[in-house]
Amino acid sequence: MAEVRLREVVKTYGPVVAVDNVSLTVNDGEFVALVGPSGCGKTTTLNIVAGLIDISGGEIHIGDRQVNDLDPKDRDLAMVFQNYALYPNKTIYKNLAFPLKMRKLPNSEIDEKVRAAAKLLDISHLLERRPRELSGGQQQRVALGRALVRDPRAFLMDEPLSNLDAKLRVQMRAELKRFHQDLNATVIYVTHDQLEAVTMADRMAVMSGGVLQQYDAPEKVFANPVNTFVAGFVGSPAMNLVPVTINQSATGAAVVGKDGWRYELSPENVRKAAKSSDGTLVMGFRHSTLKLHHESRPNTVEGRIYTAEPTGDITFAHVQLGSDIIVASVTPDVHLRADDVVWIEFDPNRVHLFDGKTQQALTV
Amino acid sequence: MTAISEVSRPRRKRADGWRWAGRIILFLMIIYTAAPMVWMFLTSLKSGFAAMQFPPQWWPKEPTLEHYAKLLDPSESIGADFIRYFGNSVFVSVTTTLAAVAVAVPAAYAFSRFNFPGRTFLFFSVLLRNMFPAVIFLVPLFILMRLLGLVNTHASLILTYLTFGLPLAIWLLRGFYDNIPIQLEQAARIDGATRFQAFLLVVMPLSAPGIIATAIYSFIGAWNEYIYAYTFLSRHDQMTLPVGLQRFFAENTTDWPGLMAASFMMSVPVVVMFLVLQRYFVRALTEGAVKH
Numbered sequence: 001m002a003e004v005r006l007r008e009v010v011k012t013y014g015p016v017v018a019v020d021n022v023s024l025t026v027n028d029g030e031f032v033a034l035v036g037p038s039g040c041g042k043t044t045t046l047n048i049v050a051g052l053i054d055i056s057g058g059e060i061h062i063g064d065r066q067v068n069d070l071d072p073k074d075r076d077l078a079m080v081f082q083n084y085a086l087y088p089n090k091t092i093y094k095n096l097a098f099p100l101k102m103r104k105l106p107n108s109e110i111d112e113k114v115r116a117a118a119k120l121l122d123i124s125h126l127l128e129r130r131p132r133e134l135s136g137g138q139q140q141r142v143a144l145g146r147a148l149v150r151d152p153r154a155f156l157m158d159e160p161l162s163n164l165d166a167k168l169r170v171q172m173r174a175e176l177k178r179f180h181q182d183l184n185a186t187v188i189y190v191t192h193d194q195l196e197a198v199t200m201a202d203r204m205a206v207m208s209g210g211v212l213q214q215y216d217a218p219e220k221v222f223a224n225p226v227n228t229f230v231a232g233f234v235g236s237p238a239m240n241l242v243p244v245t246i247n248q249s250a251t252g253a254a255v256v257g258k259d260g261w262r263y264e265l266s267p268e269n270v271r272k273a274a275k276s277s278d279g280t281l282v283m284g285f286r287h288s289t290l291k292l293h294h295e296s297r298p299n300t301v302e303g304r305i306y307t308a309e310p311t312g313d314i315t316f317a318h319v320q321l322g323s324d325i326i327v328a329s330v331t332p333d334v335h336l337r338a339d340d341v342v343w344i345e346f347d348p349n350r351v352h353l354f355d356g357k358t359q360q361a362l363t364v
Numbered sequence: 365m366t367a368i369s370e371v372s373r374p375r376r377k378r379a380d381g382w383r384w385a386g387r388i389i390l391f392l393m394i395i396y397t398a399a400p401m402v403w404m405f406l407t408s409l410k411s412g413f414a415a416m417q418f419p420p421q422w423w424p425k426e427p428t429l430e431h432y433a434k435l436l437d438p439s440e441s442i443g444a445d446f447i448r449y450f451g452n453s454v455f456v457s458v459t460t461t462l463a464a465v466a467v468a469v470p471a472a473y474a475f476s477r478f479n480f481p482g483r484t485f486l487f488f489s490v491l492l493r494n495m496f497p498a499v500i501f502l503v504p505l506f507i508l509m510r511l512l513g514l515v516n517t518h519a520s521l522i523l524t525y526l527t528f529g530l531p532l533a534i535w536l537l538r539g540f541y542d543n544i545p546i547q548l549e550q551a552a553r554i555d556g557a558t559r560f561q562a563f564l565l566v567v568m569p570l571s572a573p574g575i576i577a578t579a580i581y582s583f584i585g586a587w588n589e590y591i592y593a594y595t596f597l598s599r600h601d602q603m604t605l606p607v608g609l610q611r612f613f614a615e616n617t618t619d620w621p622g623l624m625a626a627s628f629m630m631s632v633p634v635v636v637m638f639l640v641l642q643r644y645f646v647r648a649l650t651e652g653a654v655k656h
Contacts, residue, residue: 051553052550052554071553072550073554073556073557075554078554079554081551082547083545085550089569089570098552103556150555
């Protein structure tokens, strides 16, 4: 296993910049998730590491080698594809043996390694079948087996779980995480599902528009998103983001919604708000940090229930705050009906403030 | 219950009626296509006199293989000619087929996988030849071949047949390559294959049905072609079978049984090829149709 380093990597297609100056280091044995919406450049970045796409600028290092101009076959990586990319005309045994055969290992050694990998993944009984005779979960295991049969320097995974049904996905998620821990493998994992990234990765790299937005441990990205994009992307339901303006007063400052509602900021948040470049802010707060009251309290904001979604152990209340709709979570014993008037209490320590113009998080 | 069976019974009967109508149509089509072949074969077994009798001998009274023996006997002039024509046809058709596959496979692969300037334009211009009837190109191609000094060579025919066969071959194969996920090649390349190995070991086997279909199409086209072979070749020792069969037509008499024997032997390679390769043909059609 080895470290993978990208330095100022750029990929352009004509005028389109698919990957814009991305620098990130994946430590030896680390599980890193590249996450972002479709078209954000995450798969392109992965293919760049694999060598399937030539870069327009920058440097890629795997271990102590610079691999910019190396063919995929010489980079000594293994990849698991979204559609598994099993060779349909070969048996499972031959699928697993293919990477070893390409490296001209003796047959006895190939046999030994194929059977060991098959045993590890519990697919020994499938070796003589062909890919199309296997279920999705089994194909997934074979794809994983073909990757780990060779002991590569790093594993690249391109949305490997997205073709599985929901139940199997949860199961395979746990297995993949376990597999990473057991092998102490370097893994770069591409997904559009932030939940997969949060649950599996040591660090997650959030991308948008070809730009690396934030690269940190999932809990840190969750707690301190650097801009409104990351804030809205990580976490489910997404963080509520409401555009507001600052209203300075003698005692401190308040934010005012465009429909006139008003919320007094804590002293720390006042200092953050003072850094705004043009006096406008985006206020962000997660559903779990809100409290809903049936009566008015100091420094609460009036809202109206739009709809309530009970999910069993938690109820999501969609609340109309002026013309915006925000989501708050309450315990299932709280009964809410549409058009009930509620008072929203914010947790001042967990309110996020972003610059209205640059959309960047404001810090003290 | 009764209402349901009363409703469904006439419908089922009608479905049976349609099925029988279909069978009858298929049966008529088989007769339509097979009868000339059968008559050709029966005639080839008759003597020259028996072949011309009226009313016709439906079944040869004294079947003989003498015409086949004559055609395959190199010591007789007609046998020597026939064998030479047959050899010429095999050479021209096989070379055309190999060249068509050798050109169409990389061309179709490139059209499918690579993005290069003018790709769409080139791809559609490949079809240009097929927008006109083949005869239109007879004279221009003859002039071209004369300029190239290729008149009376097999190369002139091979080049011409390629221009007919390649457009369809490229289009057909491109469809095959488009259906093979690019991730298969990427996986192979990451697994340690060069780009060419990935093509050879992973893509080629998957496109085999398409390649076989292309090859059959090119082969039959070249094997049966008459008008260009008649125009481009004037030397006897170069002629292909369709042109060479004319030898059996003389000014006053025509050796019908001999002609039929030669025609029958000419159709043998095509029939054999179809019988051997038809399962690949069928697989090519069904494999693409079923989603897994």
